[in-house]
Structure formats: structure tokens, C-alpha cells
Amino acid sequence: MSLLLETDDLGKSFGGLTAVADLNLAVPHGCVAGLMGPNGAGKTTVINLLSGLLRADRGRVLLDGVPMQGLPPHHIAAAGIARTYQNVRLFSGMTVLEQVMAGCFLRRGTSLMASFLGLPAARAAHRAVQSHALDLLDRVGMADRAEELAETLSYGEQRRIEIARALGSNPKLLLLDEPTAGMNAQESDGIGRLVHALRDGGMTVLMVEHNVRLVMDFCDRVTVMNFGRALANGTPAECMAHPDVQAAYFGRADDAERIRSLR
Ligand SMILES: Nc1ncnc2c1ncn2[C@@H]1O[C@H](COP(=O)(O)OP(=O)(O)OP(=O)(O)O)[C@@H](O)[C@H]1O
Ligand SMILES: [Mg+2]
Numbered sequence: 186m187s188l189l190l191e192t193d194d195l196g197k198s199f200g201g202l203t204a205v206a207d208l209n210l211a212v213p214h215g216c217v218a219g220l221m222g223p224n225g226a227g228k229t230t231v232i233n234l235l236s237g238l239l240r241a242d243r244g245r246v247l248l249d250g251v252p253m254q255g256l257p258p259h260h261i262a263a264a265g266i267a268r269t270y271q272n273v274r275l276f277s278g279m280t281v282l283e284q285v286m287a288g289c290f291l292r293r294g295t296s297l298m299a300s301f302l303g304l305p306a307a308r309a310a311h312r313a314v315q316s317h318a319l320d321l322l323d324r325v326g327m328a329d330r331a332e333e334l335a336e337t338l339s340y341g342e343q344r345r346i347e348i349a350r351a352l353g354s355n356p357k358l359l360l361l362d363e364p365t366a367g368m369n370a371q372e373s374d375g376i377g378r379l380v381h382a383l384r385d386g387g388m389t390v391l392m393v394e395h396n397v398r399l400v401m402d403f404c405d406r407v408t409v410m411n412f413g414r415a416l417a418n419g420t421p422a423e424c425m426a427h428p429d430v431q432a433a434y435f436g437r438a439d440d441a442e443r444i445r446s447l448r
Contacts, residue, residue: 186213187247189389190358196243197230205231205325206413208244210288210391212358212406219404219421220390223433227413228393229271232362235391236268237261248358265357269347269364271393275335281346285318288353320368321349324386325379330403341372359383361392365399377403397425409433 188233190212198203199338205227212218220228235241237258246253253261260426267288320329325345330338335346344364351359365373378398380390394400400407400421408426409417417427425429 187217188212188247189214189216190391191247191250192231192235192244193247195231195241196232196245197227197234197239197241203240203413204427205234208225208410208413208415210408211413212389212391214389215384215387216325216389216405217380218389219400220393220410221395221397221407221424222399222410222416223280224423225304226410228410230413231410232268232360232391232393235261235358235360236266253265259411262356265355266360267351267354267356267358268360269309269344269351269362271362271366273340273343273347275343275347275350277336279335280332281327281335281338282315282318282320284335284346285321285349285353286314288350289314289317290353303389317351321352322346324352324382326375341368341375344368344376345379352383357389358389359390361390363393363395365394365396373399374402401425429434 187210190210192208193208195205195208196203210230212362220231222228230239237253237256241254244254244292248264251264253264253266255316256264256302276287279287317330319328322331325348325382327342330342335343338346348359348361348364365376368376369422373396380392380403384390392404394404404421407419407421408415409424409427409430411433415431416433
């Protein structure tokens with residue numbers, strides 16, 4: 186299996202605090218990879234390093250073998266990495282369709298000046314972007330809400346719009362930072378099924394996810410982090426059975442055994 190994403194001893198510190206240390210991730214093409222870990226483990230920092238929002242202190246990020254570290258976020262986006270945020274970040278005052286059209290900006294191919302002047306090429310490009318954005322909304326099950334103001338929708342719906350917007354740049358790799366945070370079980374399963382549908386359409390996904398059941402049901406591979414380091418890599422079942430992972434989540438490994446035997 187060839188790798189779409191690799192990190193090689195990736196590291197980032199904030200002052201004296203090591204947020205990510207010696208992290209080696211390997212995400213094959215067409216895989217749903219999970220990133221787990223207790224609060225403060227460094228998961229969002231990894232997403233920020235991969236998307237270029239933060240610059241790594243050490244190590245490399247390779248997308249299809251091409252180094253990404255040190256590139257600005259828009260270059261990384263153009264190379265094929267898109268992301269969503271742990272806290273939904275949509276533009277206020279914009280419709281659902283407009284939010285997703287904004288995410289298609291990388292694909293436009295006409296100048297902003299041509300758009301302002303309303304030149305025919307710009308109008309045609311605008312229609313193409315609009316039609317693409319509608320397709321993306323259809324993929325996330327939100328096409329019938331296209332004309333509504335995004336801020337009037339539920340949290341779960343806003344998360345779907347954010348995913349559609351991220352898909353607008355036509356990524357190879359989609360990074361989702363806690364896409365099911367604040368959702369009930371039914372909404373969370375919906376996101377899991379959406380992620381599977383994206384994977385089955387050829388997308389590779391790396392998602393930060395706290396919910397163990399969702400990770401077990403929807404992730405092909407998992408990396409569990411604690412204090413910036415990878416504790417375990419493997420299938421969800423392998424990772425959850427790992428004594429270091431049990432210790433990180435439940436305290437000492439033998440405590441975890443005792444807690445499980447009580448259930
Ligand atoms: N910009 C920053 N400046 C200083 N410290 C930071 C910064 N971003 C993150 N940290 C610290 O780095 C560590 C890892 O944070 P990070 O947000 O990556 O954790 P996380 O695994 O995403 O946690 P959570 O599950 O709570 O979202 C934490 O101790 C955090 O306080
Ligand atoms: Mg986080």
C-alpha cells in the first residue's frame with residue numbers, strides 16, 4: 186500500500202512545552218486514519234502542522250513523497266491538503282452555498298479583476314464554481330439547504346457544510362479535527378458514513394476523534410497520542426488493546442483491567 190501522507194520525526198514546541206515530539210505518521214492512500222489521544226495530547230497541533238497553520242520545529246511532512254514542511258498554508262492547500270476546525274469556522278452572513286463556493290476559490294482560474302468587471306469568462310467561471318459547490322453540498326447531504334444562512338443551521342449541519350467547503354479545493358487528503366464534537370450518536374454515525382462514502386470515492390481522511398466507538402466502527406488505522414508522542418499505531422482494536430493506551434485513558438493498565446471487570 187503506497188503512502189499518501191508521511192511524517193518523519195515531526196516536532197513542535199511552544200516555549201518549554203513540547204506539543205508534538207518525534208511523530209511518525211503513515212497514512213496509506215484511500216484510508217480513513219484516526220488520531221486519538223487525551224485532551225492536550227497534541228492532536229490539533231498535528232493538524233495545524235500538516236495544514237501549514239503552524240511551522241514545525243523539526244521533521245518532515247511528505248504528501249505523495251513531496252515535502253510540505255515550511256510551505257505556507259495556501260501552497261499546502263493547493264498541493265492537496267484540506268482541513269476543518271475543531272470549532273466550526275464558517276463566515277457569518279453567508280448562505281450555505283456561498284460558504285462552499287468560497288472553498289472552491291483555488292479552482293477558479295479567473296482573476297478577481299475579471300470577476301469584479303463581470304466579464305463573460307468570469308461569469309462562466311462563477312457558474313462552474315456554483316455548480317461544483319452544489320455537487321459538494323449534495324455529497325454531504327445538504328443540497329436542499331443551499332440558500333439558507335449557514336448560521337441558522339444546527340451544529341451538526343454546520344459541520345457538514347465545513348466539510349463540503351474543505352472539499353472545494355479538490356484535496357487528496359482531508360483533515361477533520363473532531364468532526365463529531367457536540368453531536369449525538371445518530372449525527373455522529375452520519376458523519377462516519379459520510380467519511381466512508383468519501384473514502385469509497387477515493388479520498389484519504391485523517392480524523393481526530395475522541396469517541397472510541399466511532400473510531401472502532403469507521404477508522405481503518407489509528408494513531409494514539411499522549412504528551413505529543415505516538416503511543417500506539419495499528420488497527421483500532423490493536424490500539425485499544427495496547428497497555429500504554431489503556432493507561433493513558435484509564436490510568437494504570439491494571440486499573441483499566443479492574444474497571445473493565447466491574448462492567
Ligand atoms: N498556540 C499555542 N501556544 C501555546 N501552547 C499551545 C498552543 N497550541 C497548543 N498548545 C499546547 O500544546 C498542547 C497540545 O495542544 P493541542 O491543542 O494540540 O491538543 P489536543 O490533543 O488537540 O487537545 P484537545 O483534545 O483538548 O483538543 C497543549 O498543552 C496546549 O495547551
Ligand atoms: Mg484539539
